[in-house]
Amino acid sequence: MSEQTPDPQQQKPRSPVHGAGVVVGSRPASLNLRRLGWLLLGVALFAVTAWLPSLPDAVDPEGRHIVLSREGQLAIALFLLAATWWIFEVIPIGATALAIGVAQALFLIREPRVAYTDFMDPAVWFIIGSITIGLVFTKTGLTNRMAYRMLTLVGDRTSRIYLGAFVMTAGMTLVMAQTAVAAAVYPLLMTIYSLYEEDAHPTRFGKGLFIGMAFTAGAGSIITLLGAARAAVAIGFYRQLVGREVDFFEISYYLFPVGALMVLLIWLYVIVMYRPERDVIPGLSFRARKLHRRLGPMKREEIIALTITIVAVLLMSLRSFVPILTVVDKSAIIAGATVLFFVFRLLRRSDLEKLPWNIVLLFGGAMSLGLCLWQTGAAEWLAMSWLSHIGSSKALAFVLGLGVFVLVMTNVIMNVAAIAISLPVALVMAPYLGVAPDVVLYVSLTAAGMPFLLLVGAVPNAIAYESRQFSASEFFMAGVPASLMLLAVISVFVLWVWDWMGMPILL
Numbered sequence: 001m002s003e004q005t006p007d008p009q010q011q012k013p014r015s016p017v018h019g020a021g022v023v024v025g026s027r028p029a030s031l032n033l034r035r036l037g038w039l040l041l042g043v044a045l046f047a048v049t050a051w052l053p054s055l056p057d058a059v060d061p062e063g064r065h066i067v068l069s070r071e072g073q074l075a076i077a078l079f080l081l082a083a084t085w086w087i088f089e090v091i092p093i094g095a096t097a098l099a100i101g102v103a104q105a106l107f108l109i110r111e112p113r114v115a116y117t118d119f120m121d122p123a124v125w126f127i128i129g130s131i132t133i134g135l136v137f138t139k140t141g142l143t144n145r146m147a148y149r150m151l152t153l154v155g156d157r158t159s160r161i162y163l164g165a166f167v168m169t170a171g172m173t174l175v176m177a178q179t180a181v182a183a184a185v186y187p188l189l190m191t192i193y194s195l196y197e198e199d200a201h202p203t204r205f206g207k208g209l210f211i212g213m214a215f216t217a218g219a220g221s222i223i224t225l226l227g228a229a230r231a232a233v234a235i236g237f238y239r240q241l242v243g244r245e246v247d248f249f250e251i252s253y254y255l256f257p258v259g260a261l262m263v264l265l266i267w268l269y270v271i272v273m274y275r276p277e278r279d280v281i282p283g284l285s286f287r288a289r290k291l292h293r294r295l296g297p298m299k300r301e302e303i304i305a306l307t308i309t310i311v312a313v314l315l316m317s318l319r320s321f322v323p324i325l326t327v328v329d330k331s332a333i334i335a336g337a338t339v340l341f342f343v344f345r346l347l348r349r350s351d352l353e354k355l356p357w358n359i360v361l362l363f364g365g366a367m368s369l370g371l372c373l374w375q376t377g378a379a380e381w382l383a384m385s386w387l388s389h390i391g392s393s394k395a396l397a398f399v400l401g402l403g404v405f406v407l408v409m410t411n412v413i414m415n416v417a418a419i420a421i422s423l424p425v426a427l428v429m430a431p432y433l434g435v436a437p438d439v440v441l442y443v444s445l446t447a448a449g450m451p452f453l454l455l456v457g458a459v460p461n462a463i464a465y466e467s468r469q470f471s472a473s474e475f476f477m478a479g480v481p482a483s484l485m486l487l488a489v490i491s492v493f494v495l496w497v498w499d500w501m502g503m504p505i506l507l
Helices: 033-050 070-088 093-106 112-120 122-140 142-154 158-172 178-196 204-221 230-242 248-273 284-295 300-318 330-343 349-354 357-375 378-389 395-410 415-433 437-448 459-465 472-501
Strands: none
Touching (some): 033 070, 070 093, 070 378, 093 357, 112 122, 112 357, 122 142, 122 178, 122 330, 122 349, 122 357, 122 459, 142 158, 142 300, 158 178, 158 204, 178 204, 178 284, 178 300, 178 459, 204 472, 230 415, 248 472, 357 378, 357 459, 378 395, 395 472, 437 472, 459 472
């Protein structure tokens, strides 16, 4: 392999065959039977659900009936269509997102202006800003500097490169949002991968590196309040419904062992599932050390980019502690950083074309779908139907059922929305089964933080997909065992560990 400094901005093209039977290359994509089958399955699920007779009411523990409206039933039908098309990637994931808006307008589920406005929700602008940070880190050379430094420390073994990348990703989420972490780490991992493989074809090492990054970003993000917004939302619901305040350090006390164990298990899982083609890359650490020295001292552009990013991260982090900053939206902060990158000419007009608009549309569609489920009442009906169904079971079954529901919902809609849908319902039902509210809170936070099945579940999933090392269906198949592993870990903590740590499990 050449010892020239690789250009991480040059992304590797997809392999000739990518996704669910879509041939990508110089010829147009051909519509084969497999792709047509998945496409029609999504349409059939939509049609069957939409034209079913009215579904039965959901009933809460106090006997209140929740009626599923016609719009809510259509929203569930759209949810099934979108999930099928996203998993099997029958059309580009951004195009499926557009279909979500189209269906809401055509079938009168919501007003078109409302459905399409959600595509530019502040959360979507946060994603754009996070991706821009990664773009700046790449262009200024910061990612090369960080990548070479890490490779110098971890050595030549690919298993240790996995571990170093995963620990670094999870560690960064302790002090900054997982979205920003993924955006910053992604180009770094692209640089590392270019030292491993110069060929354009995906490899097992590439799949493991980027899927593992997405998984560990979620695992790390549950440990502190700074890793994602979902914890703050959950604490707000908990305070209103239970009447007790949960502080920063209590969250970390109970969730650090869960997050740390999941990072370790994900590393072992990736080593088994995606064993690298080579156990050792001879001379890699020496080459990385040599390339790091060649970079010389930090340039002016690197210092400016790093300073703007650190200030933005600090402002977003301090919003949890400084009252005057709570009124400042985090999307405005990170979008402001994007503007400063252009003010200081770190980015130029041509760089706008490098933004992955397919991913931006993906999350715009996810926001529109999630709010559609919420505003039509479909989300509340789903939560109450599921939790009421297991409500007569034992306490452990109820808690694990809650974990399963949150895990499914957070893979399709934003995790903040998944928390908002499920946590209030679960906190109301828990006393009827003798379950303490604390365990409901922490199970919800754990499950919401690790959406391992769909690209729309979390921004790191979609950013990892940009590596072109795996398809949406491959990510889903990798996420099934990982999700089962997560549920097993939750069971262990509910049965033994959290009780030993002092958390009340039963009333």
